[in-house]
Amino acid sequence: MRQLLSWRTWAAIAVLLILMTVVQLLTGRGPRGDSSNSDPQPSIRRVETVASVMQIQASEAFGVVDGVTVGSATLTLDDGRSVNIARETPGEIDCADRVTPASCVLLADLLGEGVVWYALVNSDGPAART
Missing domain, CATH: 1.20.5 (Single alpha-helices involved in coiled-coils or other helix-helix interfaces)
Known part of the structure; x- marks a missing residue:
């Protein structure tokens, strides 16, 4: 002691x-x-699905706020598949014209039939060509 x-x-x-x-x-x-570095770092995403979006059936509140989906939507792809995006799914929307068929491209990370992460981008943008 x-x-x-x-x-x-x-x-x-x-x-x-x-x-x-x-x-x-x-x-x-x-x-x-x-x-001490407060700059956000870009995240690396795994993209399993790349497809043209032919039709978007979205709720009135569909959008992305702070990287999280508000509302829900059903996307019809060019190969006939339908993809459901539920609310609170992480994602990005950078597609200006959501009415014209094939004006948006879906980049998505899927787990079975469920969307883990997605991005809707313009079909003529540089992100769609890479």
Whole structure:
């Protein structure tokens, strides 16, 4: 018990805490482990399906807010398949003309029949050519 109350024990603990703080500051991480760089990093997505969209049957509130779908939609693809996009599905919409057939291209990550992530882009844009 006497060893725990000695000044040497408390000095050793203080030195360890100071060293941990110095290491965190040198590695660019704050005390909570957050990175000091607040710039958003692009995410890598796996695209399994690329198809022209022939028809979009969407609810009135269909859109994307902060990367999450609001509302729902059913997309009819050029090969006859129908893809249902449920609300709260992560996605992006960059297609201006949603009425003209084949003016949008669907890029999607599917899990079976369900959409995990999707992007609707213009069919004449650079994202559709790559």
